[in-house]
Amino acid sequence: MAEPAPRLLHITDTHLFAATDGRLRGVDTHRSLAAVLKAALATGAPDAVLATGDLSQDESAGSYRRFRGLLTAPGVPVWCLPGNHDAPALLDSELAGPPFQTGGSISLGNWALLLLDSTLPGDHGGRLPPAQLAWLAAALEEQRQRHVLIALHHHALPLGSRWLDELGLYNAADFLAVVDRAPQVRAVVAGHVHQASDIDRRGVRFLTTPSTCFQFLPQAEHFAVDTRPPGYRWLQLHADGRISTEVAWIPPPQ
Numbered sequence: 001m002a003e004p005a006p007r008l009l010h011i012t013d014t015h016l017f018a019a020t021d022g023r024l025r026g027v028d029t030h031r032s033l034a035a036v037l038k039a040a041l042a043t044g045a046p047d048a049v050l051a052t053g054d055l056s057q058d059e060s061a062g063s064y065r066r067f068r069g070l071l072t073a074p075g076v077p078v079w080c081l082p083g084n085h086d087a088p089a090l091l092d093s094e095l096a097g098p099p100f101q102t103g104g105s106i107s108l109g110n111w112a113l114l115l116l117d118s119t120l121p122g123d124h125g126g127r128l129p130p131a132q133l134a135w136l137a138a139a140l141e142e143q144r145q146r147h148v149l150i151a152l153h154h155h156a157l158p159l160g161s162r163w164l165d166e167l168g169l170y171n172a173a174d175f176l177a178v179v180d181r182a183p184q185v186r187a188v189v190a191g192h193v194h195q196a197s198d199i200d201r202r203g204v205r206f207l208t209t210p211s212t213c214f215q216f217l218p219q220a221e222h223f224a225v226d227t228r229p230p231g232y233r234w235l236q237l238h239a240d241g242r243i244s245t246e247v248a249w250i251p252p253p254q
């Protein structure tokens with residue numbers, strides 16, 4: 001019998017508000033997330049949901065309660081980490097307890113997922129402080145026997161968009177040095193960039209995923225909004241370390 005291959009739904013940059021009709025760049029972010037979940041779940045329940053930050057736009061408890069409301073419904077684990085628009089302490093307290101887990105490590109068959117916090121207070125760019133890098137190195141040491149997927153908010157590799165690459169992971173070199181010492185790392189998954197990318201670096205797949213609300217124009221010198229609709233990503237983790245992945249888009253909710 002084939003070994004199980006968990007299927008994860010990756011959503012990111014939901015940018016929710018406490019207000020019922022909060023809009024960002026013209027998109028009702030709550031309706032948009034609801035529409036993404038409906039479209040994704042129509043193709044079958046995932047084994048878990050991975051949410052890589054900027055869950056809130058207004059840093060309110062209410063915005064996390066709205067996230068909780070929508071993400072409790074699928075009845076599967078929801079693994080979260082914060083982004084630059086989040087209030088990490090509020091995120092932790094409002095999304096405490098099952099089905100939610102914020103940060104830490106998760107074992108899933110032949111795989112381990114490691115969730116990092118790359119937020120830097122008062123800054124839209126990110127940094128992994130020494131404690132996070134040390135935790136990552138120790139977790140990788142512990143998970144020598146498993147394939148590893150690392151998730152964080154900020155992108156570690158440049159995507160060719162000057163303004164956005166200036167707000168990436170400031171100490172990407174430190175992070176990549178840790179990754180380079182761990183041959184069992186298969187993928188690094190991020191949000192923040194509101195666009196899809198899939199880059200192979202020394203056999204590790206660096207993936208980013210569209211936002212569930214609006215997108216940034218790829219390859220742009222200055223900030224610019226793309227016309228692409230809300231999106232999400234499927235990640236299937238095969239027992240032999242391979243990853244099948246696919247980005248999906250939905251029609252923008254009216």
Ligand SMILES: [Fe+2]
Pocket residue numbers: 054083084085153191192193
């Ligand atoms: Fe972000």
